[in-house]
Amino acid sequence: MKSFAYQKPASAQAAVGMVDPMSAAGQGGAFLAGGTTVLDLMKLHVLTPDSLTDVKTLLPAGIEERDGALYVGAGTTMAAAAEHPAFRDRAPALSDALWKAASPQLRNVATLGGNVLQRTRCPYFRDVASACNKREPGSGCAATEGVNRLLAVLGTSEDCIATYAGDWANALILFDTQVEVTGPEGDRTIAFEDLHTLPGDTPAVETTLGDADLITGYLIDLPDWAWRSVYTKVRDRESYAFAVASAAVALDMEEDTIREARIGLGGVATVPWRARAAEDYLAGKTLTEETGLEAGRIAFADARGWGHNDFKIPLGQQTILRGLMEAAALTREGTQ
Amino acid sequence: MSIGNPVHRIDGKLKVTGSANYAADFSVGTPLYAELVTSTVGLGRVTSIDDSAARAVPGVRAVYSHANPLPVDAADFFGAGGRAQQSWRPFESADVRFNGEIVGLVVADTLIGAREAARSMRVQYEEQDPAAVFGASGLEPEDLPDRGLSMGDIEQAMEASSQRVEETYTTYANTHNAMELFSTTAQWAGDELTVYVPSQWVEGFAAGIAEELGIDAARVRVVSPYVGGGFGGKGSLFTWTAMVAAAARDQGRPVKLYVTREQGFTTASYRAETEQDFRLGATADGRFTGFEHQGREISSRADTYVVNGGENTARMYHADAVRTGVTCIHADRQTPGFMRAPPEAPYFFALESGVDELAWKLSMDPVELRRINDIDAEPVNGVPFTSRSLMECYDAAAERFGWSDYEQTVGARTEGDWLVGWGCATATYPTQMGPCAVRIHFDATGQARVWVASHDVGTGAYTVIAQATALALGIPVDSVKVELGDSRLPPGTIAGGSISTASNVSAIEMAVAQIHDRMGTTAETMDPTAAFEAFGQRAIEEYAEWIPPAASRQQAKTLYNGKVAIVGGAEEDYTAFAFGAQFAEVRVHKYTREIRVPRLIGAFAAGRIMNEQTARSQYLGGMIWGIGHALLEKTEVDPRNGKIVNANIAEYLVPTNADVQELEAILVPETDTKVNPAGVKGIGEIGIVGTAAAIANAVYHATGTRVRHTPIHVEDLLPQA
Incomplete structure (x- = not known):
């Protein structure tokens, strides 16, 4: 690992002033909280920051009611959030997505601010000898014709098919969420759905955050029917595996009829993905295998396979169907 | 007396308290640290090495490469009766033979400095397209006619069958991934060399290091009191071990090398992928007629290494005619080596899947089909088994499993949203010493x-x-x-x-x-x-x-x-094998098709068991690895440049605790006084044999999809879009 300076400022706002902007090639400085992505990528020389600015103890931690919404501090660990009653009882998808992510060791140190910014596991991104437009703009994409079984079929471009690797963001995107950010210009909020950007022809740009912006928390507006939500994660093994495909589903139902459906997809897209057309289709429908699968088809209508990952299109459709069925089967009592 | 007391491990406390010294734990004063530099192309040659940035890292002492080689000779290849994992030395030329081959060795005062310097090396290559995987152009097949078996007229026997299976089965490459990483620590005292290295063969390592350094074997001591998993991956002498010793001599200081997980994938050995053409015929009442098993196995360009499992699959059941063979497919890859049940794990996937396929064609219970073809003497030369408790194992495991409820109908059983399937397979391993x-x-x-x-x-x-x-x-x-x-x-x-x-x-x-x-x-x-x-x-x-x-x-x-x-197995005057039977229950989700294994029950008979507890652990460990072999483990090679793209244990998947549900090994009593005076058959490898086939057979029972490759993934069972 390249030598770097370690600095620990007194406050989050001071940290923003101290961090050197990180360029696309992973130069400059970086924030360090849980460190589960940044240290991993530094060992691989994918990131070679000159300095790490430690914000782990400076970020607010914990979950609380605030202004009728749920406030989540960016310093909350995945483990603490996964077992928090506010998630478990009011929006189980937010809890499930954390329980089904990573391993206990990782969940104990990883924090929710960094979690939504987790970098892709694309093997060509992680290998400095491979062409990768995300790591080294203009170098090409080794993945489009490479071993791409785990890569994306939604939101891709010829320049990048890297999958967004996280889980929690795919559930968070179901709900109206404001991301609280502090930066050189002061504090502001970003709608969560606007945080991540499609790769297009600039895959090195992954979010609308500035180089020295720091996520400090989230304000989540949970509808009172969010208890009927699940995170269905398909993976090759039962624990500690990235999603092959996942679906976060929340349903507002009256008897068998869907008033409103919300669907977030993971493992199949370049960013946390909201399947709005499928949601629109489901509104007012009775949930059956046929309507569930049709929702899946709509969600993947524009999907493109890249060879090894062609199967993610039918798998993603089936995952939506399964998520819908599992959400519909929840009972309020069963979630408390 | 057949099953020994379940004495707890006498070294258990040392291990759980961290006081057991593994090779890398030995203190050798103030060592220098070495780091490997590995190639980023799959074939070609090094045209230039710019080590100026590496040498600028504080504390760097030396950079070795083909341009500044260490005095290390090639030792004979293990597969040709020698000790070394491969027949050539990395620095003997500028050639790059596979992706991830050693092209440099950096020595520095600190581990971090050595790592940073190795990463700072600028190596230029003249790159060629490698032929690294099955299907690539430029592979060199080498027929090995004297490795095959032949008995009777196979074509006539196949003609005489009323049902037959003729299929190709493939198994993907696997990497050992022992928990303990590879390492080497070398320390000289005058002309006396001590090497601390994780080893399954300290005698062979000492002799091989001496051979490579051109010194008297009596001057080399290899120390490896505890090994954190070997599985065959620490059985032949590593390419880097004598290099570290030579660097220590050159530097006049002890040198310590830690090989990273990723480098372990490319520079050590592995289980190579196989393609197997398999034919089995049977009469209407289930008696096997003809048996043919032809394997193709990937190896490196330079070395002929095959596991040739047909030698053992041919000896499992009755047959009127037998033909086996193996072809070594030379590719631009590292030389493979042995991994737990080297021939049996891949070849019994084919045999035991094939027997199951035939059982369905014959509408016969797969256990009964094996009973019909049970034998007292192997069919090739008619040499009797010293003991054979195969059907006793089937009966014990079947009873525990509840196999009497088996119904030979696809998708007959469901639980909630899950399709449930059952399958079984034979396990075996030759008894050797x-x-x-x-x-x-x-x-x-x-x-x-x-x-x-x-x-x-x-x-x-x-x-x-x-x-x-x-x-x-x-x-x-x-x-x-x-x-x-x-x-x-x-x-x-x-x-x-x-x-x-x-x-x-x-x-x-x-x-x-x-x-x-x-x-x-x-x-x-x-x-x-x-x-x-x-x-x-x-x-x-x-x-x-x-x-x-x-x-x-x-x-x-x-x-x-x-x-x-190694003596035993199919000998001229006796045939000695341990046997077992594996029963698997799988669940396949009706929508998303994940495959899980809620139950795995094995029964094994292996002569005298010295310790009931450690024996059971061996069996269970093998069975768990079998789950990985069936569903998870796959060393993914990019055909374009031979790079292993999942060279880490986040994406090279092995079973987690959550993947292992009900798991049971039954020890079937067996007395065999002929195999050796102790009456002991080996049990280290049999546990993995047959597991993958039992799981694949259960997947068929659940879904009606016959998957003829490992690992079996969700996409193999999905409806098409």
């Missing part, structure tokens, strides 16, 4: 010490050796101290081929018999105080060299030469 020497010291206080250059790769060898000694002498187990894993000890066997326990126990019983003979004692009446008083000495020491009765003169002579001799 090797020449082994042991020294035993026994004194009037009743304490015994045992020395043998054997290995505990996590299997419980320390415990079993102590038990065998205690039992033979007639003293308590906790009165025995055992030293293993040092090439200065009496020569033991390689920890491979499931030979350690049979060989060690045979040698121990021989040495102890010499003690009883001299002292006039027996185990049953042993009273150390009285015995030594009568004997007139305070202690006694005996040394025994045990040579397996079936060993050739040449094999017998390997004992002090650091060479491997």
Whole structure:
């Protein structure tokens, strides 16, 4: 690992002033909280920051009611959030997505601010000898014709098919969420759905955050029917595996009829993905295998396979169907 | 007496408290640290190396490469009777033979400095397109006609069948991924070299290091008292080990190398992928007629390495005619090596899937089909088995599993949203052993010490050796101290081929018999105080060299030469195998098709079992690995440049605790006095054999989809879009 300076400022706002902007090639400085992505990528020389600015103890931690919404501090660990009653009882998808992510060791140190910014596991991104437009703009994409079984079929471009690797963001995107950010210009909020950007022809740009912006928390507006939500994660093994495909589903139902459906997809897209057309289709429908699968088809209508990952299109459709069925089967009592 | 006491591991406390010294734990003063630099192209040659940035890293002492090579010669390849994992030296030329090959070695004052310097090396290549995987152009097939078996007229036998299976089965490459990473620490004292290296073969490593350095083997000591998993991956001498020793000599300081997980994937050995053409015919009443098994196996350009499992699959069941063969497919890859049940794990996936396919065609219970074709003598030469408890294993496992409820209908059983399927398969492993020497010291206080250059790769060898000694002498187990894993000890066997326990126990019983003979004692009446008083000495020491009765003169002579001799399996006058039966229940989700294994039950008969507890753990560990073989493990090679793209344990998947649900190994009693004086068959490898086929057969039962490759993934079972 390249030598770097370690600095620990007194406050989050001071940290923003101290961090050197990180360029696309992973130069400059970086924030360090849980460190589960940044240290991993530094060992691989994918990131070679000159300095790490430690914000782990400076970020607010914990979950609380605030202004009728749920406030989540960016310093909350995945483990603490996964077992928090506010998630478990009011929006189980937010809890499930954390329980089904990573391993206990990782969940104990990883924090929710960094979690939504987790970098892709694309093997060509992680290998400095491979062409990768995300790591080294203009170098090409080794993945489009490479071993791409785990890569994306939604939101891709010829320049990048890297999958967004996280889980929690795919559930968070179901709900109206404001991301609280502090930066050189002061504090502001970003709608969560606007945080991540499609790769297009600039895959090195992954979010609308500035180089020295720091996520400090989230304000989540949970509808009172969010208890009927699940995170269905398909993976090759039962624990500690990235999603092959996942679906976060929340349903507002009256008897068998869907008033409103919300669907977030993971493992199949370049960013946390909201399947709005499928949601629109489901509104007012009775949930059956046929309507569930049709929702899946709509969600993947524009999907493109890249060879090894062609199967993610039918798998993603089936995952939506399964998520819908599992959400519909929840009972309020069963979630408390 | 068939099943020994479940004595807890005598080294268990050392291990859980972190006091057991693994190779990398030994302190050698203030060592220098080495780091490997590996190639980023799959074929070609190094055209230039710019090490200026590397040399600028503080504390860098040396950068070695083909341009500044270390004085290390090639040692003979293991697969050709030598000790080394491959036949060539990385620095002997500028050539790059596979992606991830060693092209440089950096030595620095600190580990971090060595790592940073290695990353700073700028290596330029003239790159060519490698032929690295099946289907690539430029592969070189090498027929090995003398490795095949033939009996009867296969075509005629196939003609005579009323049902037949003719399919190709493939298994993907696997990487050992022992928990303990590879390492080497080398320390010179004058002309005497001590090497601490995780090893399943300290004698062979010492001899091989001496061969590569051009020094007397007596001057090399290899130390590896505890090994954090080997699985065959630490069985042949690593390419880097003598390089580290040469660097230590060059620098005049001890040198320590840690090989990263990723480098372990490319620079050490692996289980290569296979393609197997399989034919099996049967009469309408289930009697097998013709059996043919032809394998194709990936190897490196330079080395011919095949596991050739047809030699064993051909000996499992009745057949009127047999033909087997193997072709080595030379590719631009690292030389593969042995991994737990090297021939049986891949080849029994084909055999036991094929038998199941035939059972469905015949509408016969797959257990009964195997019973119909059960045999007393192997079919190729008609040589009798020393013992064969295959059907006893099937019956024991079937009863425990509840197989009597089996219904041969696809998708007959569901639980909630899950399709449930059942499958079974045969497990086997040849019973083998090797020449082994042991020294035993026994004194009037009743304490015994045992020395043998054997290995505990996590299997419980320390415990079993102590038990065998205690039992033979007639003293308590906790009165025995055992030293293993040092090439200065009496020569033991390689920890491979499931030979350690049979060989060690045979040698121990021989040495102890010499003690009883001299002292006039027996185990049953042993009273150390009285015995030594009568004997007139305070202690006694005996040394025994045990040579397996079936060993050739040449094999017998390997004992002090650091060479491997493995005797057993299909011999001229006897056939010795351990047997087992594996039963799997799988669940496949009706929508998303994930495959899970809620139940796995195996029954195994392997002669005398020395320790019920460590034996069960061996079986269970093998079965768990079998889940990985069936569903998870896949070393993914990018065909374009031969790069392994999942060279980490986040994406190279092995089963987690959550993937292992109900798991049971039944120890079926068996007495076999013919295999060796100790009556011991090996159990280290049999547990993985057949598991993958049992799971694949259960997947078919659940879904009606026959998957003829490993690993089986969700996409193999999905409806198409």
